[in-house]
Amino acid sequence: MWTLRFEGRDAGLSGAPLEGLEMFLDIAPRGRGLRGYIDTAERLRSDGLPRFRVIGDLQPANAARLYLRVMDGHAGNDPHSDNPDYEFSLTLDEVWGAFGNAGSGTLSGRIERLDRALALPELESRLIAIKQVFPEARERVGLSPPFLAWLVSREHRLFHQLWHASRDKWHKLPEDKRDALRGIGWQPGPREHERDARGPHKDRNGSGEDFFYMHRHMLIQARRIQDLPSWPRFPLPQPELERDRLGFARYFDNHDGCSLPPNWLAHGDEEYTQLVSDIKSHETFHTHFQVWESQYRDPRFLSKLTLGQFGSQVELELHDWLHMRWASVARDPANGQPVPMARRSDDFAERWFAPENDFLADPFSSHVNPVFWMFHGWIDDRIEDWFRAHERFHPGEVKRLEVNGVPWFAPGRWVNVSDPWLGPDTHGCSTVPGQAAGTTMEMDPEVMKLALRITFAADDKLSNLLRRVPRRPWYARNLLPDRWF
Structure with a gap:
């Protein structure tokens, strides 16, 4: 969605206002063809046909240069004519082009009337198209002040990471680090x-049960502060502009906070750039997300899995992909500039604790994003599908049990763990009180920072290698393109 500004002695489009016009542009997934409309914001979002239609194509040699043909629906007497009346010769600004989603980019250039001979004096008609910033989920889905304060606290950010x-x-x-x-x-x-969650025994050691349990515990705590509905189903991809203009408008207005944020570019790591593009594609939604959405509600499939196997599969497949698909580009909270590779995992500078840091692909910040609670609610609901599947195929073999205030299940044939891990609250040993009332030393922010530095210390020994291997956001580090695409 672009806001148009006209300049010059001959500015504008014949008979159209000089102010208040917008342009919708759409590029098909994996395509090069451009299609669009121009009219007032109100007209573009109404049932009536917009006055101007736009066609064009991306230039393989220079994607930052666009030539758009514009058809005026009010020009001429032939209602079936689709001859172009104008050509826009536009250039994409360098900053937006470098990151792919740096905020409000611009297209700027000249407008030519195609019914004028080239020998005639050139018209003084310029156009600046200003890209409307994609509304973030936090702008559409309000988090109450008490809930937001809980989420952005140092203790909560560090604990989740x-x-x-x-x-x-x-x-x-x-x-020694262990x-x-x-x-x-x-x-x-x-x-x-x-x-551990990613070692060779991950699907047999009960880590999947820990994954389900901790996030259910988190959801219970959060819902005591604010109502947080689950997704009933995965949000559909962007509708095609020419088929559903009103749906296209609603999608990019992000009215419910669930629209897919744009891709971004990560220079120096083309594989990661392609990975982000692939995960956010229409094709991946249909080949992966819809398959998971079906499998994880299929009693026949679920009845064959222990709770740990199911949790591990959800965590390492769907969960990581959800975090990446619905992530916007990371930004530095101090100045709003894009940080395509995101915050360093051991960077605890004060600015990263700001509420604006709700980057979905980093556990330090993901839980501050409203979308986190929507899809984790969906994941939690699948635990009940798993229970119902076993009730149908193995009646009475899974028993409900409350564990530390969380509705859970008793150990048995299909549940391996009697003590799901919440961190030091369930498996710590310190009797030394922490700085915050009611906590132990293990939950102090400085102790958690120390634990994180110990966890990442092994990476320091590989520092020479890490200089050559690009750093990626946390949830992208275990996604292997050759395995999935």
Whole structure:
């Protein structure tokens, strides 16, 4: 969606207002053809046909240069004529073009009337098209002040990052680093029987149960502060402009906060750039997300899985992809500039604790994004589908049980773990009080920072290698294009 501004002695389009015009532009997935409309904002969002139609195509040699043909529906006497009346010769600004989603980009250039001979004096008619900024979910879905304060607290941000990091990295940590984490209560599960999330035993060690349990515990706490509905189904991709203009307008107005944020570019890591594009594509929605949406509600499929197997599969497949598909480009909260590779995992500068840091692809910030609660609600609802599947195929073999105030299940044939891991609250050993009332030393922000630095210390030994391998956001690090696409 673009706001148009006309300049020059001969500015504008014949008979159309000089102010208040907008342009909708659409490019088909994986395509090069451009289609669009121009009219007032009100007219573009009404049932009536817009006055101007736009066609064009991306130039393979220079995608920043556009030539658009514009048809005026009010020109001429032949209602079936579709001859172009104007040509827009436009250039995309360098900053927006460099990042792909840097905010409000511009297209600027000249307007030529196609019924004028080239030998005639050139018209003084210029156009600046200003891209409307995609509305973030936080602008459409309000979070109450008490809920937001809880989410952005240092304790909550660090806890969520560390809970995921400890489980994700454990199988790769040397024994001295594991002992260091055990010493401050941040080993993932019982001492000497830890449950890593990505090692060779991930689907048999109960880590999938920890994943389901911790997020259910989180949801229960959050819903005590604010009503947080689950997605009933995955939001559909963007509708095609020429088939559903009103749906296209609603989608890019992001009226419910669930529209897909635009792709972004990460220079120096073309594989990651392509990965983001692939995960956000229409094709991937149909080949992956809709398949998961069906499988994870299929009693026959679910009845064959233990709770741990199901949780591990959801976490390592659907969950990581949800975080990436609905992520906007990361931005520096201090100035709003795009940070395509996101915050460093061990960067705890004060600016990253600001409410504006709700980047969905980093566990330090993802839970601040309203979309997080929508899709984690959907995931939590699938636990009940799993229970109903076993009630149908294996009646009485799964027993309900409340565990630490969370509605859960008793250990048995299909449930392996009797003590799901919430962090030091369930598996810590410190009796030293923390700085915050009612907490232990293990939950202090500085202790959690120390635990995170220990977790990432193994990366420091590979610093020379890491200089050559681009750094990626947390949830993108385990996605392998050759495996999925």
